[in-house]
Amino acid sequence: MAVTYYFAPSWFIIFGIIFEALFAIILxxxxxxxxxxxxxxxxxxxxxxxxxxxxxxxxxxxxxLINANLLTSGDITRAQLLDLGQLSLxxxxxxxxxxxxxLLYISLNVKNSRLFSLLIVIIFLTAFISRNSIAIFYSxxxxxxxxxxxxxxESYKKKPQRNNLIVFIAFLLLLIANLxxxxxxxxxxxxxxxHFIEFTSYILFLINLIFVLKK
Amino acid sequence: MKTKRDRLExxxxxxxxxxxxxxxxKPTHLMYKSNLSHSMLNxxxxxxxxxxxIEEIETxxxxxxxxxxxxxxxxxxxxxxxxxxxxxxxxEEV
Numbered sequence: 001m002a003v004t005y006y007f008a009p010s011w012f013i014i015f016g017i018i019f020e021a022l023f024a025i026i027l028x029x030x031x032x033x034x035x036x037x038x039x040x041x042x043x044x045x046x047x048x049x050x051x052x053x054x055x056x057x058x059x060x061x062x063x064x065l066i067n068a069n070l071l072t073s074g075d076i077t078r079a080q081l082l083d084l085g086q087l088s089l090x091x092x093x094x095x096x097x098x099x100x101x102x103l104l105y106i107s108l109n110v111k112n113s114r115l116f117s118l119l120i121v122i123i124f125l126t127a128f129i130s131r132n133s134i135a136i137f138y139s140x141x142x143x144x145x146x147x148x149x150x151x152x153x154e155s156y157k158k159k160p161q162r163n164n165l166i167v168f169i170a171f172l173l174l175l176i177a178n179l180x181x182x183x184x185x186x187x188x189x190x191x192x193x194x195h196f197i198e199f200t201s202y203i204l205f206l207i208n209l210i211f212v213l214k215k
Numbered sequence: 216m217k218t219k220r221d222r223l224e225x226x227x228x229x230x231x232x233x234x235x236x237x238x239x240x241k242p243t244h245l246m247y248k249s250n251l252s253h254s255m256l257n258x259x260x261x262x263x264x265x266x267x268x269i270e271e272i273e274t275x276x277x278x279x280x281x282x283x284x285x286x287x288x289x290x291x292x293x294x295x296x297x298x299x300x301x302x303x304x305x306x307e308e309v
Contacts, residue, residue, distance in 0.1 A: 033299065034299070034303075037292065037295070037296045037299055040285070040288050040289055040292045040296065041223065041266075041289060041292075041296050042266040043223070043296075043300065043305065045300075045305040045306075046296075046299075046305060049303060049305055106305065107304065151304055152304055155304035159301060161301065161302075163298065163301065164301065164302055164304070166302070167302050167303060167304070208302050211298070211302075212295055212298040212299045212302060213295060
């Protein structure tokens with residue numbers, strides 16, 4: 001049986017890798033469009049948003065590449081496996097949490113670099129010193145996503161338009177997926193369910209992007 | 216409360232007013248066309264110059280503002296930018 005970084009039934013591993021590569025492509029597309037719009041409008045939040053989505057895209061890309069490598073390497077040693085596991089974990093800590101912190105910072109609507117650095121320090125310290133790392137990371141991601149969801153809910157209430165609703169539901173599904181992943185260590189099938197929820201979420205982001213770009 | 220969305224709209228209205236006048240306009244005309252007070256106009260003009268959307272030129276008849284290539288690109292992409300900013304909740308408080 002192939003060994004991968006996450007806890008999933010063996011039949012799902014290849015699908016997991018494909019899903020994550022797909023998420024990375026969708027996120028990179030959104031990040032590039034946001035950056036393109038930033039270059040035209042010079043709107044600072046667009047630059048930060050591009051950075052946040054780009055960072056989360058890197059997380060999925062690294063995770064997907066590492067798992068693909070593990071799947072295809074037949075004679076991998078235990079030490080190499082642990083190194084790759086640590087690298088993947090580091091990618092999760094750094095890129096996923098950094099992306100979510102930036103999104104939270106954008107949603108807080110405060111221009112304060114001290115607050116931003118405080119958020120980064122507290123979250124990264126907690127993540128690095130925790131023992132039950134995976135569960136802690138998903139727990140932190142869940143907390144961050146809860147606040148981000150609240151922002152998008154308020155944004156939808158303020159402007160009840162189709163696109164705002166799509167984005168709110170997409171973030172809400174990401175939150176549900178993260179909640180699901182916290183318990184995936186005990187029940188590997190939850191990883192499968194979580195990936196399908198994430199897939200729906202990213203498809204919604206893609207649909208919104210298509211609506212935005214449609215003339 | 217004014218939001219960045221309002222600012223983006225005002226930028227668009229100002230740039231469109233300049234573009235409609237063959238790319239060059241006097242401040243008094245621009246104030247009338249964009250429906251802004253004198254102090255607000257100066258604030259937005261400074262911001263448009265900072266973003267390189269317009270340039271200030273001195274003529275025999277006084278100051279004028281000309282739209283740049285970046286300003287024209289902003290007008291062209293405005294509709295998509297607004298939809299993106301709105302849907303992803305990226306309005307900025309002033």
